[in-house]
Amino acid sequence: TQLLEQSPQFLSIQEGENLTVYCNSSSVFSSLQWYRQEPGEGPVLLVTVVTGGEVKKLKRLTFQFGDARKDSSLHITAAQPGDTGLYLCAGESGNYGQNFVFGPGTRLSVLP
């Protein structure tokens, strides 16, 4: 069974601080996706990383896929209250490529 772990589980920081959250597994994934979920809503895709070592930037968010495609990190620069939410990573695998395994999430709270 493929499992994804995320750390930290909870993170509360002040506006303007930087932070990094991690997504780790012992399994190799063909791609890894990061989502943000807000209360009462479904997850919304932020980014998909495919190639080992790949780095993608989305404004103040930087995503990195590990060289071995087993782990990923999300770095937020100068966090803002609008970044508050549940950050989920999901690994894609399976014979048809459509089996997504989700991590337990990191709940981020950015205080003004």
Next chain:
Amino acid sequence: DTAVSQTPKYLVTQMGNDKSIKCEQNLGHDTMYWYKQDSKKFLKIMFSYNNKELIINETVPNRFSPKSPDKAHLNLHINSLELGDSAVYFCASSHIPGQRWGVTDTQYFGPGTRLTVL
């Protein structure tokens, strides 16, 4: 326009009842999914359908039966509801199976259905 919609948004019912949750996507996607998110926010895939054909059934009890009348719809019927079925159920859709064609894909999630079994 709503891309992936689910009804109802909230569902409160008694243990032992049978209920259905409907999902529709207007994105023209080939693949649809059902996920269960428990109280700890852990999101777990239940089913995956591609062109109305079941691809993934992740050890879900037989009381859960997905039905896909066409590519745009994937409904979830639950028989003999139990307390442990209480959760938020998300429907999602994507275009094509990723690995099969060597490309990755994007899932779009519905707003969720909060099921409470009393």
